[in-house]
Amino acid sequence: MVEKKIKEYELKIDKSREREKRSEDQSTAESVFDLNVRKIIFKLMQKGIIDQIYGAISTGKEANVYRATDSDGNDLAIKIYRITNAETKFMWKYITGDPRFSDVRKKPRNIVFAWAKKEFKNLNRAKEANVKVPNPIYQVKNLLVMEFIGENTIPAPKLKDVEIQNPNKIFNIIIEYINRLYNEANLVHGDLSEFNILMDNDEPVIIDISQAITLEHPNSLRYLLRDIKNICWYFSKLNLELPAPVEIYEYITKGE
Ligand SMILES: Nc1ncnc2c1ncn2[C@@H]1O[C@H](COP(=O)(O)OP(=O)(O)OP(=O)(O)O)[C@@H](O)[C@H]1O
Ligand SMILES: [Mg+2]
Incomplete structure (x- = not known):
């Protein structure tokens, strides 16, 4: 019985691997399905957290993101960070200075694990502050x-790829999310742009929050202003009358 179950899981993982091969440009992307990842997926299948993994939604330098389903058939997203060739120097800059990660050892594996944990914790904090992000599971x-x-197995498009009907409203929501992140979640996203916001039925959803730092980080204010400038720059191209980024920055940092 157990043997049969193990074979079943192995087959499912192999299928995911095949789908990955087909969906990925192998010349640039290396597989993330190494033995350790297979073991983790195996355990998650046993626990019923994952049932099947489907094709890659995205294959990036930092991570691959897959659509999966849970045992009730609900869609999930699984982000698997690369360990080989990970940009650990870049990651380290965002990890040191964050008091939640003061005991991380400077080994590539540990840095990547801390990076994934940081995204998970940041998603939780953002959610608690009523910022729309993917629910961390x-x-x-x-x-x-x-x-x-997304809907019906189709991932939501990025802000940069949609024509929005009500740019003013969307702009205000995003600025309010930056405000809530700063004043309620004690976080600065640090890589906010039209690339890291999905549009779920006209509703902006903030993603890719692994590099987000707490306000204690020495660069938090610099990154806050950069995030605001990125968003203002994008919306200014849509012919909106916008306040100056510095005004928004002052409004947010005053915390009123
Ligand atoms: N929860 C999710 N649901 C649906 N799609 C998602 C989800 N999370 C990520 N994606 C998709 O995967 C892409 C990559 O995710 P993310 O930005 O978190 O990873 P990344 O490694 O930083 O990639 P990139 O370098 O492309 O920014 C996103 O642009 C989005 O299209
Ligand atoms: Mg991204």
Whole structure:
């Protein structure tokens, strides 16, 4: 019985691997399905957190994101961070200075695991502050399971790829999310732009929050202003009358 179950899981993982091969440009992307990841997926299947993994939604330098389903058939997104070739120098800059990660050892594996944990914790904090982000479900080592943003197996498009009907409203929501992140979640996203916001039925959803730092970080104010400038720059191209980024920055940092 157990043997049969193990074979079943192995087959499911192999299928995911095949789908990955087909969906990925192998010349640039290296597989993330190494033995350790397979073991983790195996455990998550046993626990019923994951049932199937489907094709890659995105294959990036930092991580691959897959659509999966849970045992009730609900869609999930799984982000698997690369360990080999990870940009650990870049990650380290965002990890040191964050008091939540003061005991992380400077080994590549540990840095990537901390990076995944940081995204999980940041998603939780953002959610508590009523910022719309994918609901975090589970994180272990270099793997993060979260809510799938999209509909009927189709992932939601990025802000940069949609024509929005009500740019003023969307702009105000995003600025309010930056405000809530800063004043309620004690976080600065640090890489906010039209690339890291999904549009779920006209509703902006903030993603890719692993590099987000707490306000204690020495660069938090610099990154806050950069995030605001990125968003203002994008919306200014849509012919909106916008306040100056510095005004928004002052409004947010005053915290009124
Ligand atoms: N929860 C989710 N639901 C649906 N799609 C998602 C989800 N999370 C990420 N994606 C998709 O995967 C892409 C990559 O995710 P993310 O930005 O978190 O990873 P990344 O490694 O930083 O990639 P990139 O370098 O492309 O920014 C996103 O642009 C989005 O299209
Ligand atoms: Mg991204």
